């Protein structure tokens with residue numbers, strides 16, 4: 558099934574023609590649980606990896622035997638997922654809860670020393686034929702993304718990402734069993750296996766990086782929208798209540814009537830969810846200027862890994878095909894990955910894609 562982002566609630570460039578100079582495309586990946594093959598784009602699916610090529614390992618010095626068993630992470634998710642789909646309100650059965658109680662983090666692999674190599678997790682495999690915004694070194698049509706599932710690298714104590722570009726026709730015989738670490742630092746570093754439904758969309762630059770005039774015009778427009786809503790609210794809602802329950806009921810009723818409030822950030826700027834290309838959002842920190850360490854070229858985000866496919870402020874991006882399935886977490890949070898404070902980006906050098914990448918987090 559394809560995934561279709563609805564048209565934006567308003568035409569951003571008709572409202573603000575100057576935005577045309579701050580437009581970029583991105584490809585939303587729309588990961589959904591599935592059973593991808595090694596020659597398909599996927600999150601955490603089988604990789605098209607040559608049998609003769611060593612699998613990347615982490616050799617950094619950090620505790621590698623303490624954490625969650627990878628098999629426990631998967632079992633826990635399966636149990637919770639089945640319970641939710643049986644009945645979202647009643648939770649796991651007593652028998653399931655007993656199993657869940659045994660799935661605790663701990664020193665599960667004491668035989669692994671801090672400097673011992675552990676296989677990286679296969680995070681994503683992306684073919685350029687599927688993803689129009691995926692551009693890499695000349696001739697390469699496949700990007701494989703792997704990471705060490707311990708947040709223990711570099712000054713930011715983050716995961717460590719390895720990118721492998723290749724020509725798929727050169728792979729020859731492919732690995733049938735992918736190496737995996739036994740223990741992972743945090744369960745949220747482990748992606749669920751997903752098939753992808755890539756869809757190209759248009760984005761506009763993060764508001765804080767636009768010219769001041771344009772920022773002001775957008776702000777005025779948003780304030781105008783807000784005042785319209787407030788007028789509607791004020792005329793129908795009494796200003797005092799006898800009990801807290803009455804107040805709460807009135808607020809709930811007002812909220813139910815409230816129309817979805819269109820904002821630049823939520824609806825017109827940056828697509829939520831896992832994606833390739835497009836812009837980076839800087840809603841939690843000041844914008845960072847990320848440039849290539851080798852040649853100084855500004856590095857846009859190539860891959861964005863997101864905690865969810867949308868949130869309450871970006872519901873207009875929910876694909877048409879999924880609107881009846883909300884709030885199923887298999888749709889809104891298919892990968893189960895939560896890095897940084899919700900977003901992890903891999904920035905690559907557009908001038909020479911083989912130059913070292915950098916990560917940014919929000």
Ligand SMILES: [Zn+2]
Nearest residue numbers: 615617705707
């Ligand atoms: Zn590591």
Ligand SMILES: [Zn+2]
Nearest residue numbers: 849852906912
């Ligand atoms: Zn460079």
